Amino acid sequence: HAADLVFVNNEGALSDHKRQVGSNKSPEKFGKVMQEAGIGIVNLANNHTFDAEERGFLDTLRVLNAAGVAHVGGGNDLNDARKPAIITRNGIKLGFLGYTQFSNFGESAYAADGRPGVVPMDPFLIKEDIRKLRPQVDYVLVAIHWSTSVSKVVSPENRKLAHELIDAGADVILGHHPPHPKGVEVYKGKVIFYAPSNV
Numbered sequence: 658h659a660a661d662l663v664f665v666n667n668e669g670a671l672s673d674h675k676r677q678v679g680s681n682k683s684p685e686k687f688g689k690v691m692q693e694a695g696i697g698i699v700n701l702a703n704n705h706t707f708d709a710e711e712r713g714f715l716d717t718l719r720v721l722n723a724a725g726v727a728h729v730g731g732g733n734d735l736n737d738a739r740k741p742a743i744i745t746r747n748g749i750k751l752g753f754l755g756y757t758q759f760s761n762f763g764e765s766a767y768a769a770d771g772r773p774g775v776v777p778m779d780p781f782l783i784k785e786d787i788r789k790l791r792p793q794v795d796y797v798l799v800a801i802h803w804s805t806s807v808s809k810v811v812s813p814e815n816r817k818l819a820h821e822l823i824d825a826g827a828d829v830i831l832g833h834h835p836p837h838p839k840g841v842e843v844y845k846g847k848v849i850f851y852a853p854s855n856v
Contacts, residue, residue, distance in 0.1 A: 662744060671721065698728065699726060754798070756801050823844050
């Protein structure tokens with residue numbers, strides 16, 4: 658509650674739908690609990706968002722909207738899923754985007770024309786979204802759910818992509834997925850969190 662803004666990776670569905678095909682599903686009332694706890698924005702682009710199938714994903718969108726918790730990385734179709742969340746705090750405009758390298762449920766979990774889902778970690782899409790968002794905000798923050806090595810070492814591929822995204826106009830990279838902490842890098846004065854681990 659002391660923070661100006663709290664961002665989390667929402668790794669699972671917020672749904673009362675009985676069907677569950679993955680390990681992470683919380684009751685819909687948890688959306689309000691998140692808001693009351695001080696969470697202001699969540700990333701939906703990750704490998705567990707479809708743990709209650711498409712119905713659970715759509716429930717999650719509805720629940721977050723009803724609770725007033727902003728979200729990125731997922732939507733009713735690809736255009737909707739790619740939309741940034743722009744939040745102003747203390748006169749500073751923050752623009753968030755969200756992407757995932759993989760889904761536990763394959764291609765069907767990725768948003769497309771006329772299909773709800775999450776946004777893939779496609780460098781072309783990400784760079785295009787950064788360029789569009791850059792003039793609208795003071796800071797661009799890019800959340801990426803990515804696979805990295807199982808050690809504390811950051812993979813060269815992730816580091817290369819992070820640098821490319823900073824070069825494209827991002828100010829902060831919010832990496833996540835590994836359950837163990839990775840390094841924090843300052844590149845050209847911009848910050849890259851490769852993975853803070855599970856908190």
